[in-house]
């Protein structure tokens with residue numbers, strides 16, 4: 001008798017869980033500090049597409065003077081990078097910003113924020129979602145910094 005009653009209670013909950021589509025979210029956010037404090041640092045993360053296709057319109061932070069989205073492109077056999085205004089996030093699809101590809105460029109991160117080890121980012125999407133995400137700040141000198149150093153020099157070209 002008790003088993004039947006429990007099953008009847010559980011069924012509507014299970015249905016509700018199925019009908020609720022996986023939401024749009026962002027994780028694995030981290031910042032690779034640049035060894036040169038005068039050069040921008042790079043930021044990376046993974047966006048998990050939700051039930052509908054959206055566009056990442058902007059990322060904002062109060063922890064840096066300026067933030068830009070960049071993509072890495074091969075040009076005449078050289079890796080260069082170019083600013084991008086927005087990024088399409090197809091439904092139920094992962095979009096990664098990762099070393100060697102798309103990345104954030106963070107100019108003049110507040111030293112107090114660097115000390116705290118976390119940079120607060122606000123992801124703004126075309127469907128109105130505003131998702132706050134903390135990026136873990138990794139110290140300069142790691143093995144991942146290499147492929148971006150060249151990019152930073154190119155950045156100086158197109159930033160001015």
Ligand SMILES: [Cu+2]
Pocket residue numbers: 070081103104105151152155
């Ligand atoms: Cu860049």
